[in-house]
Structures are given as C-alpha cells and as structure tokens.
Amino acid sequence: MGEQQIPDATDPASVEPEPQRGLSRRGLMGLALGAGAAGVALGAGGGVVGGIALGRDQAQAATDAVAPASGIHQPGITTPVQDHLHFAAYDMMARTTRDDLAELLADWTYAATRMMQGLDVSATGAVGGSPEAPPDDTGEALGLPASNLTITFGFGPSLFDSRFGLEGQRPAGLERLPAFLGDDLDPLRSDGDLCIQACADDPQVAVHAIRNLSRIAFGRATIRWSQLGFGRTSKTTSDQATPRNLFGYKDGTANILADDTAALDENVWVSASEGPAWLAGGSYLVARRIAMLIETWDRTRLAEQDRVVGRDKAKGAPLSGGDEFTAPDFAAVGSSGKPAIDARSHVRLAHPDNNGGIRILRRGYNFVDGTTDLGRLNAGLFFLSFQKSPDSFITLQRALSTDAMGEYLRHVGSGLWAVPPAPAAGASVGAGLLGA
Template sequence: MDQESTGAPRPDSAEPPGQATPTTGVNRRTLLAGGLAGGVGALAGFAGGRVSAGGGGSGDSRPDQLTYPFRGEHQQGVTTPAQQQMHLTAFDVTARDRDSLIDLLTAWTRAAENLTSGLPVDAMRVSKSAPPDDTGEAYDLEAAGLTITFGFGRTLFRDAEGRDRFGLGDRLPAPLAEDIPRMAAEKIDAGRSGGDLVVQACAEDPLVALHAVHNLTRIAFGWATVRWTQLGYGRTSSTGAGQVTPRNLFGLKDGTASLRGDQEDLLRDFVWVGEGDDAADWMAGGTYLCARKIRMTMEVWDELPLRDQENSVGRDKVSGAPLSGGDEFTAPDFLKRTTGGSPAIPESSHVALMHPTRNAGVHMLRRGYNYTDGSDELGRLDAGLFFIAFVRDPRRHFTPLLARMQFDLLTEYLQHLTSSVFAIPPGLREGETYVGQRLLTGAV
C-alpha cells in the first residue's frame, strides 16, 4: 500500500524537525570497559537525560554509532530516518490497577532511555547469585540508531468485555474507539491484531532491536504478556531527508510519496495530533499508528508481463517514474493519453487511486518493512509488507484510503492478514518520568 507524491522535489540535507543530528553516544563497549563502578556512575549521570557524545566515540555518523534523542516534543521512531530493521510487539496488560500500569511504563521508559543511548538496560548486579539486569546479547554493540516508540491500544481503555480496568474509559480518543471497517482482500487474524500496549523498536542492527524488545518483555513480567510480535527488515519507505526510495518484494520502488521528517506543514496537518483535536489534553503532539500485515503473492506477480506489472502500479518498474513520463518525483499527469487514446496511467492503478489529488489532499507518513515468515506447505514464500502509517486521525487520513484499495489492480496480488491501530502519545517533556504520563495522571 503506497500513497503517491505531489511531485515536489525532495531536499537532500535538511534535518527532520524535532530530531537532533545523530550523534555518537556513550556505548556499551566504553561503559563495560570501565568496569562496574564506571558503569553505575554513567547510569546515575544519565538519569536526567540522554548521555552526550564521549568515551570511545569517533564523532562520525556510522550507522552502528547513531543515537537519537529519547525525549522531546514527539516520540522518536516516527519522523526519525527509517532504519533497516524493525521489531514490533503488542502486549496485553495483566496488571490489576493503575498504579501497577504506571510502574510498568516507568520501568519501560527508564530502560528505553538507556537502551537508545547504547547503554545496558540497567547497572549490572554486583552479586553473581542473582540474574543480571541486562540479558547481555548486545553488550559489544553500539546503539545502531535504536529508537523505541510506545503506544496504547483501545482495549487499554476498555477491554473486550467493556471493563474499564484502569479508570481510563472516559479518556479513550474517538479516533481509537472506531474499528477499521472490513476491507476487500483481507483475512484478519484477531489473535495477531490489536493489544493493550505496543512497542516499536527500530535499529540498523537486528540484534540491537531484538535486545531492546527482549529486555522490555522481561521487564513486563507480572505486568503484561506478549500478544503478538512482528519482525521486519529492509525499510519500504523513506522518512529521512536524502534517503533513497527502497524497493518492496515486488521489485517496485515503494514509498515515493511517504512524508519526510522535514515537511513540517504536512506533518502538522496529517501526522501530529493538534491542540484542538479529540483527547488533545494528553494526545497533543502524539499521533496514531496504523498497521496492516499484507501478504504478497509473489509467485503470481513474478509471472506477469512487465507491462501488466507497471499498469497495476502506474509507474515504470525500473525508474519509478509515473507512466505519464518524467522521473520518480515527477507529478503524475492523469490527463495524459497514450497514442491509442487510453489514459497513460490506468484509472485503476495504484497511483491513480492513492495520489493525494485523488484523496482530498490527504497524506500519511509511511514507515513499513518487508517481512518473511518462511514458506507455506506448497513452497510459496510467506512474505510481504508489514505496512505502518502514522496519521493524525485514522478516520480521515487512513480508513478512506484503505477503502479505495478494493478498486486497486494491486489488490489481486495482496491479502491483508492483520489490522491494528494504536495511540502514540507525545514525547516526554521536562520533569516527566514515563511515556503517557499526561494520560494516566490527568495532567495537561
């Protein structure tokens, strides 16, 4: 699932708003080389915020040495330049009261702030008789651009039986209260959709992302259990200025139109919840994560003539240019005709249906990944796209576009398997100790 560009040229060097230039932070290797005493001291100094560059850092921007600020107006992992690896996990909360939920979010936030700076989840225990606080599989690795993003599902506010377990029922945002309607070409697995909480960990190194989710899952013991998880690799969109458009498993350039972190006006209009929006008292500065797992029938697609593949999408397969001409970022010309009189871009192509000019100017910020779950019993690849979009209001900026896909020529080669929507609260401001604090304390 794509959304087409307006054809505006992309800047090559601007930094995304709200994102500091990636820096080299204090890392696990530097921390551990100093021994336990040095590690405890470093963690103590880190309690008030992100550790600045230092130690063994070289000061360059190698992917394995990138770090991104954890605190800020917005959570990281939204407009952050899309990394190559994703590990996303949804949880069901087993905690019985609001105080326990706060304890979980506080522990998660503290661990995430450490992990995204390249530090262990906590100081190592002195006693060898007790388990270490950090599982250790990433001790020798840098932060690798790790970002950790937290979100809340509808059932955190009222569960499937309608119970208001944590006294949050009256704070359920209207955009989260509505289900995504049933769509064409879908076979939704309810057990691998939804959840009370979601954690999205993205990094340039898959082990760093796994390490983060491994430790957060371990911390959650007694408070929450894993509902489902999804691994993704090879970003299928570009959110950072200067990132080259990647290709999906159909071999197509994917995410040409994805919003970038430097498009502030569009982000304000279509991604960030505003002060006048529903639930603005705690969601202003946040966004909504919409996720769909979409299996791609590659064996069928692979046997299509190139002309049919390009007509299904509305773009040249190699260059990514619209079939009306130009280069990848040229605005599609839907009025242009072939010599035979047909539209150069077929009316049922993906471009023609998803372009903002055909959807009241609506944009969304895509941040999806390829996935592969092995092969099925017939030897066909069980693989496709784990589609993620961040939007200001799913009812206006996601569901209408999804509904139009029933007329999309690409739909014949896709099957939607899971569907989830989560509220992503704003970032941590000064003095806050856990993500979602404005929701759970009622503070504005």
C-alpha cells in the same frame, strides 16, 4: 503545543540534573524471571532521551550511532527510517491495576532510554551483577553500538476500559479499525492494549530491545503478537534513497519527509484542539501485516506489473512520464488512447489528488517468515503509517477497494494505537494520560 522541548541526549551541557532512580522492584523481578510485561523508574543527573534523565557519565558513553532526540514527539516517527524492525503488541494481564500500568510504562521508559543510548537496561546490566542471579540484561547487544535505535510506544483502543479507569480519556477516533474489502485478519496477529515499535540499523539491537522490554513486563503484560521486518519500504528524509519493496518497485516516493513541518502539522501531529490534552503532539499508528502473493506476481508480465502499480519498474517514474519525482499526470493518454495511468492502478487510487489531499507518513518494512504449508514464501509488507486521524487511513484504505494490486495481496493482520508525545524530562511515556 505547550509541551516541553527535550534536550539532545548526546549534549550533557543541555541537560539539568534529575533525581536518579532505576527500575522498579517489579521491573527488576521481571528481568530475573523471564518474559512477559513491564515496569520502570526515572533517571538522574545527565543526558535525556525521550525525557528520562541519565547520569552525565553514561550520556558521554553513548555511541556515535545514537538517534537524535525528536523534541516533543516520540522518536521513531520522523527519525530517518532504519533498516530493521521488531514490532510487538502486548495485552495487560488479568487483575492488573492502573498503578501496575503506570509502573510498567515508567519501567519501559527508563529501559528504553538507556537502550537508545547504547546502554544495558540497568546499571548492573548483562555482566555486572551477581554471578548467582540471572543478569538484568540478556547481553546480545554487548559491544554493539546503539545503531540509531528508536523505541516508540502506543496505546490501543482496548486499553481504554474499566480495568484502568481510562474510559473517559479515549480519543473519539481510537476504535478498532473497521473491516475492509479483502481482509483475512488473524485475530492472533491483530490489535493489542499496547505496542512497541523498535527500529535500528542492526537487527540484533532491535530484537534486544523488544526481548528485554518483554522481560521487564513479566507479571504485568504479555506479548500478543510480534513481527520482524527488514529492508525499509519508505524514507523520511531527502538524503535517503527510495527503497524497493518485494515486488521490486520503488516504494514511498511521495512520503512526507521529516523537514516538511507544514505537511507534518497538517497530516501527522495531533494538535491541542484535535484530541484529548494527553495526545497533543502525538499521532496515530496503524500497522497492517500484508501478505504478498510472490509467486503469482513473479509470473506476471512486466507491462502488467507496471499497469497495476502505475509506475515504471526501472526508474520509479509515473507512467505519464518524467522521473521518479515527477507528479503523476492522471489526464495523460497513452499510445493506445487509454489513460497512461490505469484507473485501477495503485498510484492513482492512493494519490492525495484523488483522496481530498489526504497524506500519511509511512514507515513500512519487508518481511519473510519462511514458507507456507504450500511451499510458497510467507512474505510481504509490514505496513506502518502515522496520521493525525484514523479517518485518514480508513479513507485511503477504502479508496483502494478496487486497486488492481489487491489481486496480489492479502491483509492478514491489523492494529491501531494512539502514540502520545515524548514525555517531559523526568516523566514516563503516557504520564499525561495517567496523571503520573
């Protein structure tokens, strides 16, 4: 794609020195004042994560649980799916400028780079500054390893307007997702100028990341909405076992895996000929907050649950036979003389064979946000997918309009963001978009 390959952050020998800078003045002010927007500067002489250089001594101090660098792509896409998520969408504040946006992304990149190596957001951190001033870092991750933390940034359709002079840079497909049958979207849990996906094997590490990036953003961007997730509902490597969702079924059996480079190129990564230059090597991120009607599902007989899903609950095998990884046979007939896999089952309607070969890379999580006013579990799936074109998701979602599982689901939040490639060494995420 013509993008620079990023060195392994844990291998100091692979990194050339860069001039060291730190958080911008506004980023430091954000840390001192509290929650809200973003800012960063670039790092110096040592390891690199996401393209920002750090001191060599700091790189050597990184923990054993540092997620591997992702080359030309941002981490958190093909990275082995971690156990916990904190996702946040942000809106730029009124009267902010293009320079404010660029500074925000630079500050975020610098802080994210440090946190993904198990470091505080700045050199003084949680305890190294003046006792008479608020600490730069909130400190709840002190003593914790990096826990495979990945931080992924995205740009929403609303960012590409006259506020920042980006109208001509908006990819053709980057528009607010259309309405789908069964949507009951809460506008306060949908969309956003920017998004950050923080995934880690320790929930406190993921929360720490979003908390501190929000503090850094003070005065420039504010959180529009956020979501905590646990218990991944997909896998991205063959080493990972297929997880189960809150309906008790194995989920993501046929997900695209990180080592399937042909499938990734075909379905996930935007090529230089498929979008603006700044997005080459990137992808599109869809987030959907899907409420599950848990109590209704729990009163449904097992045979009906299997029919709705199209798989055997125990083994995860398709109802046409075999094991979990056996390809579904949609022509197979059951003992009743009807198709073994129901025509309205989720497996049949979502399968690539029935959707022109479309595949997406999923990174979803379960969520339980207490109980509703009716005393029912406020729980469900926080669906995340990466695809090279929003049309891929739109086509699949429309194909699911007759899904029998729709009786047990409500889509209550939604968003779409363009995810740029990882920045080159010494640059910030989105530098290609802003010309910075």
